[in-house]
Amino acid sequence: MYSREVAGQVLEFGVSGKLIMNVMVMYDRQTNSLWSQLLGRAVEGSLVGEELEFLPSWQTTWQDWKTRYPETKVLVKGYRGLRDPYLSYYSSGQAGVIGETRRDNRLNTKDFIIGVAVGDLAVVYPFRTLNDQPVINDLIGDQPVLVVFDAQNASGVVFDREVDGQILYFEAVGELQIRDDQSGSIWDGLTGTGISGDYAGAQLKRLKSTTAFWFGWKDFYPESRVFGQES
Amino acid sequence: MVASKNGVLMIAFGIILASCAPVAIETDGAASSDSKPRASDENDYRIITLLPKDAIPSIDNPKFYSASEADDEYAPDEMVLGVVFDGEARAYSVNMLSSHEIVNDNIAGRPIAVTW
Numbered sequence: 001m002y003s004r005e006v007a008g009q010v011l012e013f014g015v016s017g018k019l020i021m022n023v024m025v026m027y028d029r030q031t032n033s034l035w036s037q038l039l040g041r042a043v044e045g046s047l048v049g050e051e052l053e054f055l056p057s058w059q060t061t062w063q064d065w066k067t068r069y070p071e072t073k074v075l076v077k078g079y080r081g082l083r084d085p086y087l088s089y090y091s092s093g094q095a096g097v098i099g100e101t102r103r104d105n106r107l108n109t110k111d112f113i114i115g116v117a118v119g120d121l122a123v124v125y126p127f128r129t130l131n132d133q134p135v136i137n138d139l140i141g142d143q144p145v146l147v148v149f150d151a152q153n154a155s156g157v158v159f160d161r162e163v164d165g166q167i168l169y170f171e172a173v174g175e176l177q178i179r180d181d182q183s184g185s186i187w188d189g190l191t192g193t194g195i196s197g198d199y200a201g202a203q204l205k206r207l208k209s210t211t212a213f214w215f216g217w218k219d220f221y222p223e224s225r226v227f228g229q230e231s
Numbered sequence: 232m233v234a235s236k237n238g239v240l241m242i243a244f245g246i247i248l249a250s251c252a253p254v255a256i257e258t259d260g261a262a263s264s265d266s267k268p269r270a271s272d273e274n275d276y277r278i279i280t281l282l283p284k285d286a287i288p289s290i291d292n293p294k295f296y297s298a299s300e301a302d303d304e305y306a307p308d309e310m311v312l313g314v315v316f317d318g319e320a321r322a323y324s325v326n327m328l329s330s331h332e333i334v335n336d337n338i339a340g341r342p343i344a345v346t347w
Contacts, residue, residue, distance in 0.1 A: 001314055004335065004342035012335045013344050014289045017282035024332055025278060026346065034278065037346050043276060055343060057314045062322065063307035066298045069320035072313070074301035075334070076294040077327055154310075 002040055002052035021219040038210060038220055056206035058190065060153040106226050107214040114156045115210045115217040115224070118143045122221035124214070125149075129228045130156060135172040135189065137161065138227065145207065146170055148178060148189040158209040159192045163202055289333035295321070316341055 004011045011028040018025040018034065020043070026035040033045025040052040058065070066072060107113065113124040118140040125136060130149035138145045146161040146168075161168045168180040170187070178189045185197025192204030210217065218224060296304070301322075305311070310325040317339040328334070328347035336343050 001312070002344045002346060004344050010342045011344075012291065013333050013346070014285050015282075015287040015332050017284050017286050018278050018280050020276045020278050024346070026333060026344075027284065036276070044278070052344070055314065057312050057345075059310060059312055059325070061307065062301070062305040062309045062311050065311050065313045065320075065322050066301075069313070069315065069322075070298055072298055072320035072322050073295035074298060074305065074311075074321070075290075075323040075327055076296055077304050077324060 001055040001057040003055055004052075006047065006050050006052065022216050023220070038212075038216075040208075054208040056157070058155060058157065059211065060150065060155045060190075064153055104214075104218045104222065106229060109213070109215045111214045112154075113212060113214050113217055114147060114149075114158065115212055115221065116140060116145060116147075116158050116207060117221060118145075118207075122217075122224040123227055124217060124221075124224050125156070125227045126214070127154070127156075133228075135170055135178055136227065137169050143207075144168075146178075146204065147209075148176070150176055150190060155190070156209070156211065157190055157192070158207045159204040160207055161204065163199065163204065287330075287332050289335060290327070290331045291335045293334050293336050312345065312347075314338065314343070314345070 004013065009030060011030050013026045013028055013035070016025045016027040016034055020036055020038075024037045025043070026037055027033065027045075028035065028047070031046045033042045033047040033050075035042050035047075035052065040054060042048045042050045062074075107124075107126055112127040114127075114130070115122060115124045121141045123138065123140050123145075125147050127149075130136070130147070131151050134149040134151060136145075136147040136149075138147065144161045144167045146159040147156060148159070148170075149156040161170065166182065168182055170178040170180050172189070173179045173186065176189045177195070178187050179185065180187065180199065183198040185199035185202075186195045187193065187199065187202075187204070188195055192206065194200045194202035305324065311322040312325060312328060313320065313322045315321075319339045321336070321338055323334060323345055325347075328345065332347045334345040336345055
């Protein structure tokens with residue numbers, strides 16, 4: 001999810017039909033520049049080098065979403081395609097349409113991961129690790145990172161765990177709730193909002209993250225650290 | 232693979248796209264077979280053309296249901312991508328996003344691209 005405002009201009013995006021390492025390339029209808037969806041950056045055309053502002057979103061079930069946001073609006077269906085055209089693809093062993101740029105057997109090709117890139121550093125959090133450890137406190141370079149995973153809905157979010165200059169350490173305390181060690185405050189793990197305690201009403205900042213297959217991510221970020229596999 | 236109770240296949244995966252189209256692949260540039268780690272410089276990325284522009288149509292004028300209207304078409308365990316701005320919430324069917332890949336939308340006066 002990105003803002004469509006770039007350098008004071010509102011862009012409209014279309015599907016270019018091109019791929020970079022198996023990941024969609026968009027084009028904008030104003031300048032015809034090409035944009036990498038994964039990087040959020042123009043890679044060709046007059047806007048090359050411009051970046052799209054990342055906007056936080058959530059993947060979850062309809063039931064969970066409407067419980068959280070009863071006033072939500074919901075996309076009307078019926079444009080085209082009643083079933084997910086990638087269904088068979090998810091379960092096949094095939095890695096993308098052009099094959100992999102490079103092999104990396106630290107994870108299986110189609111393992112699902114949450115990827116986070118901070119500057120030149122990238123870390124992946126495999127779903128299978130997150131299933132056992134749904135709250136992860138990590139550090140990517142100087143960036144304190146908190147990953148919260150909802151195994152029920154296969155939905156993960158990543159936060160900056162520094163608040164007002166203090167780096168907090170979180171643990172799971174129940175149904176998608178987390179508690180920081182420093183104040184004992186309780187937070188909503190998916191929205192990052194303080195619920196009770198000293199940090200009631202405080203808000204953790206979301207960091208850009210990408211849910212992806214391992215093979216797609218590692219082609220872009222081959223030097224990624226795999227959480228749980230540190231030597 | 233993934234121990235999700237809702238089934239692996241319905242989970243959302245934004246970054247693997249256009250794979251449904253069984254078409255021949257034409258490369259824009261020379262194929263590179265070297266296996267050295269790639270630089271993270273965008274100029275080094277090889278762009279391939281798989282489909283004509285807009286062969287997968289983006290949704291440009293999305294229409295919306297209320298939550299109660301959506302219950303007729305959205306199963307409780309159906310995956311959605313949700314966004315909230317200024318108290319305004321929207322949900323997009325992952326199935327629809329798989330078919331269209333991009334929704335050009337505006338929420339709370341803010342132009343957004345929902346990408347898949």
